[in-house]
């Protein structure tokens with residue numbers, strides 16, 4: 001007898017193309033699609049933020065059902081909307097919680113996402129889909145694992161459902177006051193270090209880690225790193241001593257249909273590894289359009305959230321009594337950065353753009369077509385992250401024949417191989433120590449190859465372009481994991 005397909009419900013606070021603040025949204029926009037191609041019956045659920053309304057589909061015709069959710073002493077109504085143009089997706093509507101301009105950063109985030117978790121579980125009683133696996137992502141969905149294991153699973157309707165909890169970033173843990181216990185209907189017994197207490201706060205991340213059946217994170221190296229003091233954000237002992245047996249690292253991929261220099265409609269000139277010479281044309285046009293001097297010098301690109309995680313403090317170290325950034329600009333290079341984030345770093349890059357007109361440009365916005373242009377136009381891609389669970393930028397860069405210069409950590413370590421001129425193997429440059437000096441040294445090394453050994457530089461570009469970081473492999477690993485759980 002043929003087994004019925006595996007059913008999986010992805011729960012996420014952000015999903016491309018509907019709402020995005022970071023890489024989490026990209027993953028949930030891509031991985032479920034691949035799983036579906038490989039035979040999993042997959043659906044997605046996310047909050048119905050007001051900005052989604054009518055932007056992607058006709059609002060009213062997509063209403064499915066509504067019901068009440070009990071949160072401590074409160075009762076909140078929720079509307080379920082459904083759309084399956086891209087993938088079968090449920091949108092949970094609550095004007096109280098999700099009709100706001102931003103996704104996060106509100107005083108009642110504990111209530112908003114506590115509500116979301118509970119509403120997802122309650123929704124299952126009202127729709128025609130009972131998943132084998134609920135796949136949760138990051139702190140916003142941690143309480144769901146707890147609620148399911150400690151309360152809902154007593155009901156036979158829920159008792160067979162298993163949970164996977166994926167950490168996309170250990171740094172954001174969802175720490176709140178005791179009022180969160182009340183929202184989740186939990187008594188004070190949960191407020192111990194063995195349970196979800198963390199230095200006096202309620203930790204939504206711990207709720208996910210402790211009460212899920214499996215934990216995954218987005219690269220094998222990060223799965224090891226989070227068990228160490230340096231990267232564990234205070235949870236290293238819990239992960240290393242207690243939960244190690246259920247942690248697995250599965251490397252993210254990128255969507256090879258979207259990120260394809262051969263077909264990308266946003267770049268100036270399409271190319272493949274066979275016609276990589278045409279990549280040059282992208283640089284020329286980019287320089288022309290964005291006010292950089294038109295010349296053949298090494299263009300350094302950065303596309304990133306501009307936060308401390310991404311290692312931008314290294315730009316302020318000094319080498320030979322100069323700021324690293326000034327030292328870099330002494331080489332015959334141009335520098336361009338795109339992204340938004342913390343003001344301190346934004347101001348720093350604005351300063352350099354002012355100081356080096358025609359050679360440096362900063363775009364403090366997020367703009368997908370412009371990002372694609374930068375990937376295609378740049379010669380090297382800089383990603384000096386302090387920590388990096390997986391990282392998508394370096395994968396896209398390699399796909400576009402842009403040589404990554406990265407710090408050897410997390411997913412960067414797993415995906416970028418330092419170039420070896422003897423064997424002609426490798427795809428980029430790596431430095432281990434968190435120092436501006438070493439970052440500079442690697443930029444200088446890349447520059448030397450670019451200027452003096454162009455055939456080697458070309459080899460790195462081709463090696464990167466031929467690597468396969470599509471979602472297919474990851475999807476297979478997740479399926480294996482799911483199957484081991486049911």
Ligand code: GLC
Nearest residue numbers: 023024168218388389390391
């Ligand atoms: C987070 C991490 C990033 C990872 C992404 C998707 O944004 O910082 O490294 O690639 O999640 O998993």
